[in-house]
Amino acid sequence: MHDAIILSGTGRYADPWHPFADTSEALADLVRDAGFTVRIADDPDAALASLDDAARLIVVNAGDPLGPNANAGAGADGDRPVPPEASVIAAGDAALDAAIDRGIGILAVHAAASSLRDHTTFGRALGGRWLRDVSWHPPIGEAHVHVVGNHAIVEGLDDFTVFDERYTGLRLLDVVEPIAEHTEGGVRHPLVWAREFGRSRLVYDALGHDTRSYESAGHRELLARALDWLSRVPAATAGDA
Known part of the structure; x- marks a missing residue:
């Protein structure tokens, strides 16, 4: 029996830029x-439906x-996205x-800001989105991450460097608690945030383009702290450490 599920990018959730199989394995090590x-x-849609x-x-x-x-999997005309049956999406939601009602932890990583678009429950939980023609990122490279706020996840955590993409111009759609920017x-942009809603908790981490991201000791420490916080659900009260 598994108590953590990593929804990894394959099929319609794959793209030419992100090595999801490799980064999912790196994340699996951290989660273990x-x-x-x-x-x-x-198959993220089927995995949610069978949660x-x-x-x-x-x-x-x-x-x-x-x-x-x-x-992927389109018909002969090849010009229309082919999502799963509506019943699968509805079952996943x-x-x-x-x-979420009973209490669960959600860690959303990097391209997750643009993922699971058919699943409105996930979109509401996430608190922000990558918007086409609005969000962007500078070329991948060495990046300085500013730790901000006083959330339990970052208490005593120093700024760190990481080789990664820096998502910029993400659109915040709800209240979030900044963790890193x-x-x-000359402008600070949100990079990692936490949310607590009802009995559940979420952390969005815009880092994680490829496995080089997880070679950063600072990034690994941030994720270890995030996973510890996410493991303590159902959340007793908003703001409970």
Whole structure:
């Protein structure tokens, strides 16, 4: 029995830029170190639809279903995205709703900001999105991450460097608690945030383009702390450490 599920980018959730299989394995190692038993799911829609009470953590490491692989499995005309049956999407939303009601941790990583677009429950939980023609990132490279705020996840954590993409111009859609930011064009941009809603908790981490991201000791420490915080659900009260 697995209590953590990693939704990994394959099929319509794959893209030409992100090595999801490799980064999902790197994340699985971190999740195991946090005390979870892990299953990597290569069909995110089906995995959500079959979510059960054993799940304590969901990790979303998948791409945009309306991106360049949207036509995977398309018909002869090849010009329309082919999502799963509406019943599968509805079942996934219902299962995720039930999990959020009882209390679950959600870690959403990097391209997850543009993923699971058909699943409205996930979109509401995430608190922000990558918007086409608005969000962007500078070229991948060495990046300085500014730790901000006083959340339990970052208490005593120093700024760190990481080789990664720095997502910029993400659109915040709800209240989030900033965990880390980066500076671009003289402006601070949210990079990692936490949310607590009802009995559940979420951390979004815009880092994690490829496995080089997880070679950063600072990034690994931040994720270890995030996973510890996410493991303590159901959340007793808002702001409970």
